[in-house]
Amino acid sequence: MAKDAIVFICANPIPEMWPWEAKEAGAKIVATGRSDFPNQMNNSPGFPAMFKGILDVGARSITDEMCITAARAISNYAEEKGLNEEYIIPTMGETEMFIQESVTVGLKAIDRGVARIKRSKEELKVLASSAIQKSQGITKIHLEKGFIQLPTE
Amino acid sequence: MAALISALRVVNKKIEDISITFIGARAANMNCAKYIMLAGANPEKMIMVDSKEILHKGRIELMQDTTKWNICKKTNKEGRTGNIKNALKKADVLLLYINLDLV
Numbered sequence: 055m056a057k058d059a060i061v062f063i064c065a066n067p068i069p070e071m072w073p074w075e076a077k078e079a080g081a082k083i084v085a086t087g088r089s090d091f092p093n094q095m096n097n098s099p100g101f102p103a104m105f106k107g108i109l110d111v112g113a114r115s116i117t118d119e120m121c122i123t124a125a126r127a128i129s130n131y132a133e134e135k136g137l138n139e140e141y142i143i144p145t146m147g148e149t150e151m152f153i154q155e156s157v158t159v160g161l162k163a164i165d166r167g168v169a170r171i172k173r174s175k176e177e178l179k180v181l182a183s184s185a186i187q188k189s190q191g192i193t194k195i196h197l198e199k200g201f202i203q204l205p206t207e
Numbered sequence: 208m209a210a211l212i213s214a215l216r217v218v219n220k221k222i223e224d225i226s227i228t229f230i231g232a233r234a235a236n237m238n239c240a241k242y243i244m245l246a247g248a249n250p251e252k253m254i255m256v257d258s259k260e261i262l263h264k265g266r267i268e269l270m271q272d273t274t275k276w277n278i279c280k281k282t283n284k285e286g287r288t289g290n291i292k293n294a295l296k297k298a299d300v301l302l303l304y305i306n307l308d309l310v
Contacts, residue, residue, distance in 0.1 A: 055295050055296075055297070055298045055299070055301065056226065056297050056298060056299045058219075058220070058299070059298065059299060059300070059301065060211070060214045060215070060218065060299065060300045060301070061300075061303070062210065062211075062300070062301065062302045063303050064235065064302065064303055064304045065303065065304065065305055065307055068307060069303075070230075070303040070305050071303075081301075082217075082218055083214045083217060085210050085214070093210065095210045099209065100209070118242070118245050119245075121208075121242065122208065122242065122245055122246050124209075125208035125209040125212060125242075125246070126209070126212060127209075128209035128213075129209045129210075129212035129213040129216070132209075132213050133213065133216060137213055137216055137217050138217065139217060142210050142213035142214045142217060143209055143210045
């Protein structure tokens, strides 16, 4: 392969090859579908925030451009935090990423005329962050009251 | 997609310039290819391999399979043929989406 090769090993949970094998063979950046290795590529940083943005503006359709905008928003967030070989994509725990992505997608839908509800950047931000906070709050209470248990490792 | 954009930022390469090899030619890689092209990658520099060999214009048995034949026509301008080893030459990015049950 070329210099500074990038390898995405997407089969899950058993990858086509192990990340260290790819690295030994000369890959610079390796990403897999697994959360126990660095660079987990998963659709979870993608669709929840995308749909939040789409639903908040009542978009009539989801265009390819909106999908790519969402991808760029995820990458921009990672870049702000400092990209490196072991960090090319944020994890599920990075709440702020979901808010930024949702706002960007919502604004794109408005800009391209597929939105039925016009909202400002600030409004979209509040909608996304309050929805996330609400869910996190419910989960926390359920954990404290013993209704649900943390997943076992 | 996001991972690809970020990874290219780390290694300082432009999406228009890179050669991408896809191993696996079913729904997952087909859609990756679609969105990577929409994001600005050059299809002529892409190569996809299915369970038999590299997709190229000579694979006339694939004409019935519109999705694969479309890739045969659009990608692999240099007309590479053969196995995965040939597909990997000069590749900047490798995407693996293989059904391991078939291996």
